[in-house]
Every structure is written in structure tokens, then in C-alpha cells.
Amino acid sequence: DTGVSQxxxxxxxxxxxxxxxRCDPISEHNRLYWYRQTLGQGPEFLTYFQNxxxxxxxxxxxxxxxxxxxxxxxxxxxxQRTEQGDSAMYLCASSLVSGAGELFFGEGSRLTVL
Amino acid sequence: xENVEQHPSTLSVQEGDSAVIKCTYSDSASNYFxxxxxxxGKRPQLIIxxxxxxxxxxxxxxxxxxxxxxxxxSLHITETQPEDSAVYFCAADRGGGADGxxxxxxxxxxxxx
Numbered sequence: 001d002t003g004v005s006q007x008x009x010x011x012x013x014x015x016x017x018x019x020x021x022r023c024d025p026i027s028e029h030n031r032l033y034w035y036r037q038t039l040g041q042g043p044e045f046l047t048y049f050q051n052x053x054x055x056x057x058x059x060x061x062x063x064x065x066x067x068x069x070x071x072x073x074x075x076x077x078x079x080q081r082t083e084q085g086d087s088a089m090y091l092c093a094s095s096l097v098s099g100a101g102e103l104f105f106g107e108g109s110r111l112t113v114l
Numbered sequence: 115x116e117n118v119e120q121h122p123s124t125l126s127v128q129e130g131d132s133a134v135i136k137c138t139y140s141d142s143a144s145n146y147f148x149x150x151x152x153x154x155g156k157r158p159q160l161i162i163x164x165x166x167x168x169x170x171x172x173x174x175x176x177x178x179x180x181x182x183x184x185x186x187x188s189l190h191i192t193e194t195q196p197e198d199s200a201v202y203f204c205a206a207d208r209g210g211g212a213d214g215x216x217x218x219x220x221x222x223x224x225x226x227x
Contacts, residue, residue: 040220042118042218043158043215043217091157102148107157108157
């Protein structure tokens with residue numbers, strides 16, 4: 001499968017714990033995006049990378065959230081001191097084109113904070 | 115930032131009939147308007163997109179129209195089939211990756227047999 005892959009697919013954690021999600025984009029794609037989706041809502045933009053540079057961060061991304069993309073390949077999204085409001089599906093997407101173009105989404109990582 | 119409104123939230127149509135989903139956007143600088151289909155428990159997948167220099171685009175049973183003056187765009191599905199049942203999201207993008215895609219809240223399309 002050469003699509004976008006995310007790990008883990010499901011994570012249950014207790015409030016206050018840290019969690020980390022990984023995304024492996026399509027190999028030739030230089031753009032990588034993180035979105036958050038809650039039930040009944042569309043995906044909400046969190047941040048994006050062009051190669052290893054993090055170029056945009058949403059106001060939704062509090063200081064408890066950090067994302068990295070070392071060497072411009074896979075990316076990690078870490079949430080520190082999780083809160084119940086962090087429960088959501090975290091979607092990663094990648095894109096090849098510069099400017100606006102098709103995003104290829106992964107299956108997502110579902111986070112449940114108890 | 116961009117704001118995308120999508121209507122209706124739920125749409126039920128008889129198999130074989132047409133379905134229309136409408137979206138409005140707020141940022142006149144947006145120039146790319148994709149539609150994504152998300153089946154239950156699956157990833158969103160692009161079904162059609164349109165850029166601001168085009169008024170209409172068609173791909174088999176699916177078409178999208180764009181009215182830049184009014185800042186609205188619509189998805190049209192003709193001859194609906196059971197496999198069209200899903201949640202459909204419209205989105206808008208200013209290009210350059212800034213803020214990424216802004217999605218609507220989605221329309222749950224139900225095809226009645």
C-alpha cells in the first residue's frame with residue numbers, strides 16, 4: 001500500500017498523559033498536513049509542512065500540541081497533558097503540488113481521552 | 115480566515131434521483147474548491163474539484179458549479195446509486211497552503227432504495 005499511513009489507529013489515554021501520533025506520507029509528496037475531525041464536523045486544519053519546514057499553524061493548535069517532520073519524511077504530532085476535549089480523529093494528509101491541490105488522507109488516528 | 119458554510123446537513127433522495135449540495139465561502143481570495151466523500155469509518159477522498167477560473171466541471175454523474183461573484187459552489191450528483199451514500203464535504207483554499215483547506219461541516223447523503 002503506497003498511500004498515507006498513520007499509527008496508531010486508535011489510542012485511549014487518561015487525562016494528563018502525553019500521546020504521539022505518526023504519519024508516513026506518500027513518498028514523493030513534499031507537503032504534509034495535520035487535521036482534526038470531531039463527530040459530525042468537517043476536518044479542521046491544524047498545521048502543515050513543506051519538506052521539513054513547518055509553514056503554518058492554526059490558532060486551534062495550543063502550546064500543548066507540537067508537530068515535527070524531521071528530514072522531510074514522516075511526521076509526528078504530540079499532544080502533552082491531554083484533556084478530554086482533545087478526543088477526536090487526527091487525520092494526516094499529503095500533497096505533491098505546490099499551491100492548492102488534492103490532499104491524500106490517511107485513515108486517521110482516533111484519540112479517546114478518559 | 116476563511117469560513118465555509120454547507121447545506122443541507124442531511125439529504126435523503128430516492129435512488130435514481132438527483133442530489134444537490136450547496137456551499138458558500140467568505141474569503142474572495144479562495145481559488146480552489148474541492149469536494150471530498152467520506153464513507154463511514156473511512157478516509158476522506160477527493161471526488162471532484164474546481165478552480166476559480168472555471169465555472170463548471172463535470173465527471174460522469176458528478177458536476178460542480180462555481181459562482182465567484184456570489185461566493186458559492188454546488189455539487190450535483192445525477193442518477194444516484196446506493197454507493198453514493200456517504201458524507202460529502204466541500205472545502206475552499208486560498209492557495210499556497212496558507213491555513214490549508216477549510217472544510218464545511220458535511221452533508222450526510224442517504225440514498226433510499
